[in-house]
Amino acid sequence: MSESAGDLPSAWAGALAAAGSVPMSAAETRALAAVLADWVRDALTDPVAARKAGSAVGSALIDSHHTQPESLAASIAVLADHLPTEIDSAVRTALYAGLAAGYAEGLRDRTRREQEAIRIAVLDAHRTGEARFRAVFRGAALGIGIADGEGRILEINEPLARMLGRDARAARGLEISSLRLPTDPPEYWEHYRALLAGRRRQMTGEKQFVLSDGEVIWARMRASSVIGDDGKTALVVGLFEDITERREMTERLRHQATHDPLTGLPNRTLLLEELAATLNFRDGRAEGEDTESEDTESTESEDAADADDGDGLAESGSAKSGEAGEGRRIAVCFLDIDGFKAVNDTLGHDAGDRLLIQIAARLREAVEPHAHPVARMGGDEFVILLPDTAGPQSAIEVAERVLAAIREPVLLDGRELTVTGSIGIVEQPVEGAGPSELLRAADVTLYWAKAAGRDRWALFDPQRNARQVARYALSQELPGALERGELFLEYQPIVDLADQRVRSLEALVRWNHPRLGLLGPGRFVPLAEETGAIVALGRWVLRRAVADAATWPRPPEGAPVTVSVNVAVPQVRDPGLVREVRDALEAGGLPPARLQLELTESAVMEPGRRGRPAVQRLRELADLGVRIAIDDFGTGYSNLAYLRRLPAHTLKIDSSFVKGLIPAAVPDGGAQDGSEEPIVSSLINLARACGMMVIAEGVETGAQAETLRKLGADTGQGYYFSRPLPADQVPALILSGFGDAGRH
Ligand code: C2E
Ligand code: MG
Ligand code: MG
DSSP states (O other), X not given: OOSOGGGHHHHHHHHHHHHOOOSOOHHHHHHHHHXXXXXXXXXXXXXXXXXXXXXXXXXXXXXXXXXXXXXXXXXXXXXXXHSOXXXXXXXXXXXXXXXXXXXXXXXXXXXXXXXXXXXXXXXXXXXXXXXXXXXXHHHOSSEEEEEXXXXXXXXXXXXXXXXXXXXXXXXXXXXXXXXXXXXXXXXXXXXXXXXXXXXXXXXXEEEEEEOTTSOEEEEEEEEEEEEOTTSSEEEEEEEEEEOHXXXXXXHHHHXXXXXXXXXXXXXXXXXXXXXXXXXXXXXXXXXXXXXXXXXXXXXXXXXXXXXXXXXXXXXXXXXXXXXXXXXXXXXXXXXXXXXXXXXXXXXXXXXXXXXXXXXXHHHHHHTGGGTXXXXXXXXXXXXXXXXXXXXXXXXXXXXXXXXXXXXXXEEETTEEEOOOEEEEEEEEESTTOOHHHHHHHHHHHHHHHHHTTSSSEEEOOHHHHHHHHHHHHHHHHXXXXXXXXXXXXXXXXXXXXXXXXXXXXXXXXXXXXXXXXXEOHHHHHHHHHHHSTHHHHHHXXXXXXXXXXXXXXXXXXXXXXXXEEEEOHHHHXXXXXXXXXXXXHHHHTOOGGGXXXXXXXXXXXXXXXXXXXXXXXXXXXXXXXXXEEEEEEXXXXXXHXXXXXXXXXXXXXXXXXXXXXXXXXXXXXXXXXXXXXXXXXXXXXXXXXXXXXXXXXXXXXHHHHHHHHHHTOOEEOSTTTOOOEEGGGHXXXXXXXXXXXXXX
């Protein structure tokens, strides 16, 4: 919040001084604060370091006698105000949590030492006489109470009287058991009875007292019995430490750690807890097995349990324990605001924050009738938990309500803004569901909704997910496959339509997968494009194809045959492409003019960036002397005028147009006869006008080949001429001069 982290030490010193009287001079307090501030500053790098530093600061506060809870509260407040704003919230939370933990731990150690001293003094005093006893009794800050062997109060000191809200003198004769409250844990009173009966020598526990005005006091209690000469319990001495404020502080910290400060909604941590509770999902053993032995020294387990102090979630979901599973269903709706980044970028982060606050309020309202938990997962992501659904339909209804609520125009800085959201829904039986799996599935589904066009919901489909997972697995295997030599190339001839001679061969990659068999590029090239593996794959193809082509013989007549290699969009974006092409040509010893690179329209267009970088790279490639072909032309969005400016030599007309050429041999094909002919014709004319050669793809019949020739295409490629061939068949094909030889 503050821009000047430099004020931290003095602000801190001031806050500590104001928090309570400590025998420390102002200069000493400043020195202390300066040291603590240094510790904090050095640890703001990550949550682990922050937590450690917080803990050290907490115990230093106790060691320096800042034992009033106000010191802790004031320290946290000062830090919240003075930490640089850019410090991550996870780091902040870790720092505060560490601070509270270190403080509590230090205080506990200190109290334990104090209590031990008092206990010994009280027991001693009981043996040796009143005088010293009185002094301890009166001077203690702790509440002390003494009862007889029957459990009647003999005496309490002032601090304890205050905790009980009673007059110290009036408390005499009171039955301790009359302080029982319905909210007390039953063990507390069992242990107490054991203490009176002499079956226990000590007990510890936390005890609640309710004052007459309803105020609740929490005390940590530690009691010991004194055995009389007759072997029976003669006295019970109880020491009470008021931990009310500490509990409140812990609760406040817990609230902070489990809620989003911006919207006040539960955060991811709390959502995961709720989800786990709803699913009755526990990774530990069954609960309630707290085997408290009758061993008089067994107090540590109770102390350890204090870590759960102030768990405000006790009631959520746990009521359902035991009956979980059995037909119950659960749903998770994962929401993301569409285009939220644009709001942040154009209107600023403050406006973005205000939008999130409004959306959070709408979400709460939309789920209001059922009070489904809504959490903010971070950024513009929210999750709605439906702990009890009847089937997908009920979750879909909630999702639709939420989407409708978001769609309502928002007023932001006097401007009306319409935003939309996308939701991934997972709805399934509680049985067998895990919290993080559910969230992950909902997140995946959210992306389906986004991919389907946003402003909508999608429902999780396990089969679709399985396909995606398989695709993903395949993409992970690809780099290894390259190394293991599982990839290979086939070559498909590109044939002169006039004389049927092979002019070029297109390299087409295949994967001989050990488990799945032969895979065509359609199965893995798009994946490789997504993961980026295409860059390495493409490099391999280029080197292999160039090396192969360098060994090809010269045809009996005409110019040497060229090799045509596909280049994917990510490769064009890769700044290393030009150098790689040059290196491959050099390594293979192939003249640049015998290499043709096939780029799809999208690669040369680079939508959004107006094609500029791609064009530049194309030009550099063309300058090397290699040929450039535009692949699958007609399927993208190329601006025809733009085509003229491309340094491309060849246009490959997509097979879909060629398919539309009705075989001329069919007499009177009716309305569809030659329906694509005018388009193919104009594409060819366009290419000609731009000075480009034309390859027609997917030629499957002689009639198509003939029509294309008439329309002016130079070359054709397709099953009519040849299927892609194994690399070792290429030299013979070239030497044969093709003609009819390669036709199937
Ligand atoms: P493409 O570059 O348009 O390659 C032509 C595809 O059409 C090849 O499929 C080829 O076998 C097929 N084809 C050829 N003639 C005919 C025909 O008459 N009828 C029909 N129906 N199909 C025909 P393939 O080998 O499955 O390759 C598919 C796509 O995979 C290629 O389309 C290309 O985009 C991509 N691809 C293949 N190899 C590579 C590569 O090494 N790198 C990159 N980046 N992409 C590749
Ligand atoms: Mg191609
Ligand atoms: Mg093509």
